Amino acid sequence: MILICKPGSPVDSAKKEIRLVEIEPSSEFDAEICSRFCFVSLDHDPLPRYTALSYAWETALTTEQIKVNGAALAVTPNLGRALRYLRKSDTTVAYWIDAVSINQDDGEEKLQQIRLMANIYRCAQTVCIWLGEPSESSPLGMSLIGGRAIEGEPHELLCGQALTTEYAVECAQALKEILSRPWWSRLWAAQEFALGSASVFMCGRQWFDSTQLIKDGTLNMIVSILSIRGVPAESLMLLKYVGSISLTQTTAIKRLWDLMPSQKPSGRAEIFCEILDQCTTKLCSDDRDRVFGLLGLSPESLALSIDATYDNSMTEVFESLTINLLRHLDSLLVLFTAGVGHPGDVEYRSGVRVRLEDPYLPSWVRDLRRPRLEWMFPPWYGKYRTPFNAFASKEWTYRYANNQLMLKGLRIGNIPAVGLGTVCQSHFYRPGEQADGRRVLQSWMALCDVAGRERGRDPYPHGGFKADAFCRTLYGDFKTTIIMSGRGDFNSVRLQASDVDAIVQSADWAEKLAQYSDEEGEQEAFSIPPFIIGRRLFVTDTGYFGNGGAWIEPNDQIFIIMGCHYSVILRPTNSLQSCTTYRLVEICYVHGIMDGELFDGVPFTGKSEDESTEAYLERTEQLGDHVIEPVCLC
Incomplete structure (x- = not known):
């Protein structure tokens, strides 16, 4: 049942209620938009039909007024334009629109609706993606990315004999203009598209179904055709770059999310970490939204464990995500994407490139504001799927307290100053x-x-x-x-x-x-x-060859962390306590220890049934010529 309500009426979180806005059709391009609120319970069976709107929020301070249930409501100009175009339909349609359907002045309601985000977009009959108003080149751009230029694939049109250089340049500019629209760069928008079971892309009054959205391979094919037709290389490079951070990333997030339900916990951990990778270049107005904006794409147990409140700092929110990844997905993949050796802010001091670490983030916490280092060894296994199992699937556990993560590790050796090789800055050297x-x-x-x-x-x-x-x-x-x-x-x-x-x-x-x-x-x-690329070889004081990052320093330590498939580089911070604390630099490859060889034929006690986690983590254990000891990451 749909109930008309007042704009200020509270939603009921217990009933999973959401507030919809009904937009009545209009034949005129009105300066004023009139609409009305209604309530819908997501638990209702059958669920009333509604459309969820996905659009780019604007950072501009300017707003315009619309009327909802007779009351004035301020919206951004981009949303105002979308609403006017949506009124061109022939029937009254109920929409869920975050800026309108959520009381933005009620913090409790905002957090409650964030938790319902996955349900809101999954239950919508359609997700309408508003790319913006039309431009001179947008019709051609929409036809190319929507596959509506001709029957069949869009590149078939471009293979025609009549494709002149001028028209090829026009096609490249049209594609770049559409793929540069702000919607593609927004983090919340990526989640909204991924969650929707059916979506349409809309630019002005032109639209296409998401099933017609061209794939990355088709975009590359189009670029190749345009190159043959004489489009300048600089324009094509820019088009490929824009496509890689808009179309490619957005469709990749959707594809990964669709795979999530069929995976075991370890597989869900891999997929969610890859989604995090794809979203680091997306934009959001608050860095805490880099977690909150992806709760709808996370496994349910993980999403429910995150305290989605803006009262917490960015560091607390990032830490909470990391710890709950460990707790609910039983995986140390977080170490693959954390560490002080990943790209961050740099400056040049006396001509030397120096990385500036974030003093507020623990080294074992992933910095979701920056892309991770694009390195895995070897590269043909994908980012998080690896043939290696350095800890030989032995038992592992962890303890989290006072912003520190305690694990157990097997020390391999340290890296002396004479053991560091030259950084390989490039993999391609011309004649x-x-x-x-x-x-x-x-x-x-x-x-x-x-x-x-x-x-x-x-x-x-x-x-x-x-x-x-x-x-x-x-x-x-x-x-x-x-x-x-x-x-x-x-x-x-x-x-x-x-x-x-x-x-x-x-x-x-x-x-x-x-x-x-x-x-x-x-x-x-x-x-x-x-x-x-950008890495260096090293030799430990114990004679092992390794492949690590450019930010390795003398006296960095090589460990096998129980639970981590790769060996890791750790940097000691003090040795005054009973347990030395370390900063995680990054994972690395060390020849001869990647497949659990150090555990072959050597008894390993592990944690006994009556032993507490704290006692196990604090205990040292001899393993052949090596010692398994407490490792405290700060």
């Missing part, structure tokens, strides 16, 4: 710059002592030879296809065990390694694996 690329490799080989008289046949701590360990640290597993990107087209290179022997026997290491990165037999460019 004339090959010496720089080979210099990086040669410095790494000298660091690892594999280019000496024995040509790499010195023993490695884990077994085997240093040559093999060096190549695997650089390239990954030789038995896995290694994807290299040369000048844009991908080549697959498979290195076999015989290739290792050939490299070892060769007196010219750098040139021999380079041939596996060049395009088939051509020596016009020198390329090294893309997953070590």
Whole structure:
């Protein structure tokens, strides 16, 4: 049942009630919009039909007045324009519109409605996505991204013989104009689109169904066609960039959310962390909304555990998300995306690039305001799916107190000053710059002592030879296809065990390694694996080779954290307490410890049934030549 109500009437959270606004049709482009409120309970069966509106909030202070139930209500100009276009329909339609349907002056109601956001958009018959008023180029842009240019795929139109250079440039500009609309960049908008079971995109009076939205692959195909037709490379690069942070990210979030229900807890943890990745470049007016704005896309147990109140600081909100990820998803994937070694604010001091850490965020808490470091080893497994299991699935637990996270870890060694290699700033060196690329490799080989008289046949701590360990640290597993990107087209290179022997026997290491990165037999460019861009090799004081970030410092420690599939780099902050505290730098690859090798054949007690979590975490345990000890992250 729909009940007419007054604008100030309170919603009932117990009944999951929401306030709708009914917009009556009008044949005139009125300066004044009149509408009325009504109540709907999301528990009602059958649920009354309504449409949820998704639009970009504006930061401008200007507002305009509409009338709802005879009372004046201030809205942003963008919403006012959307409402006037929506009145052009032939029937009265009930809409849920956040700025209108939620009493913005009632903090308690706002928080209650945030918790219902997932239900509101999932239960809507349609999510109407308002991109804005039409422009001169928007009809063509809408036709291209909506697949309505002709019957079939939009790129088929562009393959026609009549596609002139002028028209190709017009197509590129139209696409860029539509994909640059503010809606694509808003974090709340990404959640609203992902939650909707059916959506329409609207620009002025032109619209298309979301099922017609072109995919990222189609956009790349369109860019390729426009390139052939003479569109300047600078324009196409800008179009691809705009498409990557608008269309690609928005559709990726929708695709990930659709996968969530079918996953086990570990799979849901992976998906939610990937959603967080996609949303770091999205905009919101309050950084706390980087958590609140995604509660609808999080697993239900996680969403219910977050205290969605703006009384808490940004640090408290980010910490709450991290701890509840551990608690409800039983995963340490949070360590993959945290750490002081991830991109942040930097400045140059005496010509040296220095990273500025956020003093308010613990190192183990993900900074949701910035993209994470784009590195995983090896790259063909996806961001959070890894073949590695450094802790060998042994039992793990944690304790959270006083902004510190206590775990247990296995110390591998530290990184001495003489054990740090040159930072690899680029993976592609054009002709004339090959010496720089080979210099990086040669410095790494000298660091690892594999280019000496024995040509790499010195023993490695884990077994085997240093040559093999060096190549695997650089390239990954030789038995896995290694994807290299040369000048844009991908080549697959498979290195076999015989290739290792050939490299070892060769007196010219750098040139021999380079041939596996060049395009088939051509020596016009020198390329090294893309997953070590901006990274450096290191050698621990115990002789292990590793691949870490550019922000490693001398005396950083290498640990296997119980519960984390990768090894991690930790930075000691003090050793005065019974338990040394560390700052998490980042995860890393260390050859010879990634597959649980240190646990092979060595008894591991773990936590007994009658032992408290605190006692277990504070206890040290001998594991062969290593010790499992308390690790306190601050």
